[in-house]
Structures are given as C-alpha cells and as structure tokens.
Amino acid sequence: MILEKICVGSMQVNCYILAEQRDSQAIIIDPGAEARKIRQALNKYKLQPAFIINTHGHYDHIGADNEFNIPVYIHKLDAPMLKDAMLNMSGLFASSYTVKSEIKTLEDNQVITLDGIELKVVHLPGHTAGGIGLILQKPEDKVAFTGDALFYHSIGRSDLSGGNEEALVRSIKEKLLSLSEETRVYPGHGPDSTLGEEKKHNPYL
Numbered sequence: 001m002i003l004e005k006i007c008v009g010s011m012q013v014n015c016y017i018l019a020e021q022r023d024s025q026a027i028i029i030d031p032g033a034e035a036r037k038i039r040q041a042l043n044k045y046k047l048q049p050a051f052i053i054n055t056h057g058h059y060d061h062i063g064a065d066n067e068f069n070i071p072v073y074i075h076k077l078d079a080p081m082l083k084d085a086m087l088n089m090s091g092l093f094a095s096s097y098t099v100k101s102e103i104k105t106l107e108d109n110q111v112i113t114l115d116g117i118e119l120k121v122v123h124l125p126g127h128t129a130g131g132i133g134l135i136l137q138k139p140e141d142k143v144a145f146t147g148d149a150l151f152y153h154s155i156g157r158s159d160l161s162g163g164n165e166e167a168l169v170r171s172i173k174e175k176l177l178s179l180s181e182e183t184r185v186y187p188g189h190g191p192d193s194t195l196g197e198e199k200k201h202n203p204y205l
Helices: 037-042 077-084 165-175 195-201
Strands: 002-008 011-017 025-029 048-053 072-075 103-106 113-114 119-121 132-138 143-146 184-187
Touching: 011 037, 011 119, 011 184, 025 113, 048 113, 072 077, 072 113, 077 103, 119 165, 184 195
Parallel strands: 025 048, 048 072, 072 103, 143 184
Antiparallel strands: 002 011, 011 025, 113 119, 119 132, 132 143
C-alpha cells in the first residue's frame, strides 16, 4: 500500500495520498493547496487520482479541490461549506473560494472503497458540524486519518463556526479511543501519533 503525506499551504495542512499500489488509482485526502506539489507525489508512483475526501469544509483543507477534475466527498453537514466562501472562511482571509467539482455527501459509518482500499467514515463533530475521521480497514488496519479532530497531544479548535469542544472530546473518546492503541494517527496538521500515545499524554482527553 502507498500512503504519502504532503504538507501544503500556509496553514501547513497534511494532505494524504492513498493507493493500493504503484500505477493504480489513488484517493486524495484534504488537498488544501499546492496542487502541483500533490501532482508530483502522484506522478512519483504513477497514480491516477480517482476522488478527493475532505475531512471537513474549512478552506485550508479544500483549497485545491478544483484542480483535479474528480468528485469530492464530504460529510453531508459540511457540504454547504464547499459552496459558501463565508462558511469555509476563504471569504474572510483571501479571495472567495468555492468548489466547482462534483460533490458527494458522506454519512457516519459509510464505507468508501477503491481497488483494495476500504475506509470507514466516522463522524467526529466538534471542530465543524460535519468533521470526519477515516479508519483504514483494508488492505491493512490500525491507521486513522483524523482531520482537525485529533492532533499530536492536542485536539481541534472549537471556537469557529460549528465548533463544540464537549462534542469533539466526546466523539474522539467514543469513536477513536475505542480502537487499538497501536492505531497510527495521521492528523490534519502536525506530526503523526498513535492512539496509545494520545490516551496517555493528550491533556484534552
């Protein structure tokens, strides 16, 4: 399996490329900026992007959605953010940005597949109303993409539109910390971690 992390944009977002093998199709998670940099990573493995998954609808995670001409998946509660520059916050900081690509909505516990890859959607409200994590089930397990819900020794902000710290902590504890402590955490910003590390040392949990 190929799992490539690319740090993009001024907000240093972790974009991930996931593929079963070289010369195959790929999933792009959170292409926030720097489409050229993302394409270079795809080309390194001779991958063809099949679709994008946004873990939530903030501009720093969706800013290159339009650059690949492929469908974009997002939780149904955050889908309006892709069409509204004020909701995704681009209208507050830069030129207004909205997603022009085809948008497909996700629900809690939905399973997304591509070739031999299987990802389970877990709804993690609290940073945004429709924030999600993605739990890799095949071709291997013990991997979680946590978006801006869970970081190394921290959690996502809850003071933005749709945020709720109590809901965020509850969703992390119920839907992530119940997984194996060996599960690798790939967050939306910052370094990787494990669920065991976060159980022991994350002051918010």
